[in-house]
Amino acid sequence: MTDQPLRLAFLASRNGSSMRAILAAISAGELAAQGVLAVSNNRQAPALEAARTAGLTSLCIPTRDDPDAADDQLAQALTDARVDLVILSGYLRRLGPRVLAAFPGRILNIHPGPLPQFGGAGMYGARVHEAVIAAGVVESGAVIHVVDGDYDHGPAIARLSVPVEPGDTAETLGLRITALEPSFYLETLKAIVAGEIVLPTAP
Numbered sequence: 001m002t003d004q005p006l007r008l009a010f011l012a013s014r015n016g017s018s019m020r021a022i023l024a025a026i027s028a029g030e031l032a033a034q035g036v037l038a039v040s041n042n043r044q045a046p047a048l049e050a051a052r053t054a055g056l057t058s059l060c061i062p063t064r065d066d067p068d069a070a071d072d073q074l075a076q077a078l079t080d081a082r083v084d085l086v087i088l089s090g091y092l093r094r095l096g097p098r099v100l101a102a103f104p105g106r107i108l109n110i111h112p113g114p115l116p117q118f119g120g121a122g123m124y125g126a127r128v129h130e131a132v133i134a135a136g137v138v139e140s141g142a143v144i145h146v147v148d149g150d151y152d153h154g155p156a157i158a159r160l161s162v163p164v165e166p167g168d169t170a171e172t173l174g175l176r177i178t179a180l181e182p183s184f185y186l187e188t189l190k191a192i193v194a195g196e197i198v199l200p201t202a203p
Contacts, residue, residue: 006193009037009083010056011091016040016047018110019089021182022189023054031186032193037081039074041093057081063093071096078102085192087185088147092124100149105200107147108157110185112177115143119152129170129177140164140173142181144188146200157197158188 010019019038025031038051041063048058059077063070075098078086086099088109095107111119113128114137123131132140141161146154162177191197 006033006084006189007036007082008033009039009078009081009086010035010047010051010089011039011086012045012047012089013040013042013092014045014047014090016045016050016089017178018182018185019047019087020050021186022087023051023056025186027054031190033189037077037083039077041070041091047089067096071098075099075102085189086147087189089185094151095147095149097149100147105146108144108188109147109152109154110181111143111145111152112174112181113140113142114159115145115152115156121151123152126170126174129174132164133168133170133173138164140177142177142184144185155200157199158184158191160184 008022010016012019022031023035026033026035035054035056038048038056038058040048040060043060048060051058061070061073078099079102084106086103086107088107113119113132118128118131139161141159143156144158145152145156148154160180162180164173188197192199
């Protein structure tokens with residue numbers, strides 16, 4: 001995407017596990033990127049303190065009371081930070097039109113189940129794994145996709161397959177997939193940096 005290290009921003013509502021893994025890889029020299037900004041809609045999100053410890057600017061931008069103002073504020077913060085890619089790491093709010101317009105094809109999300117079959121509004125966390133098991137499919141996994149204006153709708157750029165084991169519950173399946181997500185996100189970013197994955201110009 002660029003000859004310079006990618007400038008990454010992270011959006012996280014809670015722990016930001018994938019963000020932490022990516023920042024650790026950057027610190028270890030394993031990924032040619034730079035974390036520059038972390039934003040949460042939750043002032044108590046542990047991800048904010050983790051990002052500050054790693055040297056990133058960290059902001060809380062609540063979205064519940066005034067989504068339009070939050071959209072403006074987030075778009076401005078990302079633009080001011082000269083971000084190349086926006087990484088969603090467990091961010092549980094829909095992005096607004098200004099952010100989407102400012103970074104077309106440059107916002108990535110990870111979904112803990114096959115898409116499009118097990119995505120959409122309300123399909124996150126344990127709900128996805130419950131639906132997978134109820135459907136009786138033999139394989140689940142995770143999908144990294146470009147974010148657009150609809151939940152879990154943008155084009156997929158990487159897929160990870162995880163077998164559904166006999167006797168799996170939503171909890172056991174979810175734990176296996178969650179454990180793999182940070183390294184999967186990291187390997188996908190490495191492929192983007194290497195030019196092995198080319199992002200679309202718009203979602």
